[in-house]
Amino acid sequence: MRWASDRLAQVGEFVVPLSHAPGDEWRTQASVFEEIYFIFLALGTAVGIVVIGYMLYNGWKYSASKGTTELDDPPVLGELPRGEGGGKKLFLSFGISAVIVITLIVWSYSALIYAEQGPEEFEDNMVVEVEGYTFGWDFIYENGETSTNTLVVPEDHVVTLEVTSRDVWHTFGVTELRIKADSIPGQTATTWFIADEQGIYLAECFELCGAGHSFMEADVIVVSEETFEEMYDEFTETGSFPDPPDDLEER
């Protein structure tokens, strides 16, 4: 319930800022996803209940065991197939469902544009190359250093990931941050995120890549701006990140 009321509140804000003129308040991919998911879930459940309920109702109402209906023109064996009337009703319900589906998808499309482009004009947008391999992740920072299975980023910053693979097809994804991109040899897929809460997030592989697929995980460590600066300096010097502060929460 908490979850639902939170979502509802978000939808309230959402109706307006969907157009997201860049420069407005930035929104994380996660919040965009949550809202759209919520709307789809709510409408989908409603439609499902109505349609299936209607089926069950008719199944009950016209059940032969009740013996209430008599067929006025029952089909006979060997007749040439023909349809029964009722086209109007058919098209009406078809029309309604089409409107719902199209509206939903078109409406979600504006969010797609946002998700695709990302907040481009954001200052000092940080770019990290992500290279998948069997079975782990290399993160190559702008300083040229590589960190294996640990991605450290500052809080409230736009981070752009350029994802590729060294061997087979993987998919890089962080469920809590709602980001995902295919990691394909020879290709570079791009995604971005803003982590607005500090903590340790889990990155996983979402495409079967061999016997170690289930273990192909990395930590995404989100720390405050200052901590990040410190950690990054040490990373530049030594080639590996120091341990993050102990009080980070697992997410």
Added chain:
Amino acid sequence: MSEHGLPPKSSIKRWLVTTNHKDIGILYILTSLFFLIFGGTLALLIRLQLWTSGEFILSGSAFGQAVTAHGLVMVFFFLSPFAFGFANYIVPLQIGADDLAFPRLNALSYWLYLFAGLLFLISFFQGGSLEAGWTMYAPLNLPTYMPNPGASTVVGALLMFVASVTVSTINFVVTIHQMKADGLSLWNLPMFTWSILLTVWMMLIAFAALGAALLILGADHVLDTVYFTEVEGGSLLWAHLFWFFGHPEVYIVFFPALGVMLETFQTFTGRRLIGRKWVILAMILVTLQSFLVWMHHMFLTTINLEIKTLMMAMTIGISLPFDLIVFAMIYTLIKGRIRWTTPFLFNFGALVLFIIGGITGVFLGAIVLDYEFRGTYWVVAHFHYVMVAGGTALFGGLYYWWPKITGKMYDEYLGKMHFGAYFVGFNLLYFAMFMSWEMPRRVFTYHTGFEAYNQMATIGGFILGASFLIMFYNFYQSWYRGPVADGNPWEYSRTAEWATDSPPPLENWEGIPNYEKGFLEFVDRPEGLTDGGHGEDHHDRHPDHASIWPLTISLTTFIGLAGLMLWGEHIVYNTLFIVGLFATLVAAVGFAREDFYAPMPDWGARWPFEGIHKNKFGMWIFLASDIVIFGAFIGAYIFIRWGYGWEAWQTIPPEALPGLVNTFVLLTSSFTVILALVYAQRGNQKGLVASLIATFGLATLFLVIKSWEWNYLLPEAETLPEATIALFTFDWDPLIGTEGPALDASIQHSTYYVTTGLHAIHILIGMIALGYLAIRAYHGAYLDDEQPVENVGLYWHFVDIAWVFLFPLFYIL
């Protein structure tokens, strides 16, 4: 009762030689149920493994194999063949035919399917099977990354399955278009037959694309070519080829089930389908659109936003016709007299499940959501709700047609129990997967927190599995002790399969089914059947129903493929391949020589394919699928070359001249093959034999020039004879040495040799057919029936035209 050379049903031999559509239908159904049990056992293993979040019974590799085999077995070896068991049994009955157009080819499809399945099973005993998922993404599907030898065998098994599907497709297209009873136009086809007709048209194109993808994959496995390891696009090439097949495949498995739903909804409500013509149009629309949405499976790859948007729009577009179909079924309930029998329960249930599957599919159509759902249990739950909804309808179909097939009634009470357990188990199992959607799919351990959902799913899975024990028990009881069912046990059934005995006699009808007066009548059979005035004179001859060759060809192909896919691994495999290859040739000749009489009716509604002989029609359909295969090879070449840089690409043949000469050689041979036909029509035997030999000679010349060219390009073979011998004895060593250019030297080499090699194999097959014709013609054949000459000629023209496309692409541009 005389069964025209067919042993009685109690004899095992009958089931090995039968070509009767009802027997084959039963074989399909039984075999597919066997694979259901196999795939289901794998599924339960997976579910057991996922009972706890830690490691349990399967290793990572075993789990990968189990998931892969489960997916492939369920989709290819259970769901489709199960549906085609019904298609085999019911479609000829619904259209008023005696059998399919090509009964022997029908038997061939079945045996190819069975042996393909066996080949798949063998892969587990060869040191590990494929573990790349049913989508077999590249380059994980290659030995470099997944060295299990059995993986190559799986590729061979799937190729064999594609062959089975292609043969079956040709058969059904010709049958449904040309063997309908008089007065039964396309428009009037019962819905199940409509669904099968549209399914086979989709299969024709989709499976050809899969065939091409598998041929290329097979080359990468066996010949070490480098298509899918090519970094500039190899992975994406596979994804495009696979999903171009894969999306239509979703409808291919679902449409037959839809057909069953549309039939049973009418029968058990006592109502005719609401908006029938719109439903048919919607299905035709889906058939066409199914080839235009494949990239919605690739939203997370690097394809650009414009294409994604287009694919998204197409995806909404294809979901709408389904809305209409669903509503049509729901409205058909209204004012009906609904009898809640087992078949109807299953089909009603299937519609409920399909609605849930459809709604959750709309989520995936919204790209922003798809980004998150891709690769998670959301997808797994969604496609099971859709595909296994199809399975649900088909189980309903099994109850529906059980009395027709066996002549016995099953027990309703047990049937309803089966449904109850099935439906509860199903929803526990797959709904739990929706709830654990944040879990990546294809993992064998997961993070705690998903445990409750996974256990719920596992329990559901076992309930679902156990429900089948009730079904098998019910059918077992019914078979031995069930009450006898008469010809039409269901009130308000309409379609013709109910207008004959249960089970129907060997040739289905006493008289000839006829709808010209607007309803089904049986008219007298004319004295002596002829085959539609196609020039054969077989009065008084009775149709044949038995042949040993389909089984033989499938067995020999099985042996050959088992050897080929692991060529070079062990001397045993090399021997198997050579033995299998020659045995297959012998069996093919045996098949061709057998005097098998399967007449076409003289009558029937055939629009728009009236004037065309079934063999020629079949050849055209085959060529259509071959066009898709060559198209896919050429497309693959262009795609790879584009990714590489069109201009930077070096064409392999250093000179175009040999290719140009070869072009003329082939064009001339097209001319001589026409001459052969003309001579056959004129009854000129000498001319016929001479032109066939000339065509054969030109084909040989083509191959000689080709092998000279290959030799010239492949310095390991020193001389032309050496290269030729190497080529024909399949001793590739002198050709593919360790040094110098070879098939695996570069992507340019791979594409060149594989594509022209595919063409050369077509030439070789053509030569075998030409040689066969020439020998037969020498003994006096074809003078009063030039059909075979014409059909081989068609094939030959096609092979020539294919070269006309390959030549500029590989030599000049």
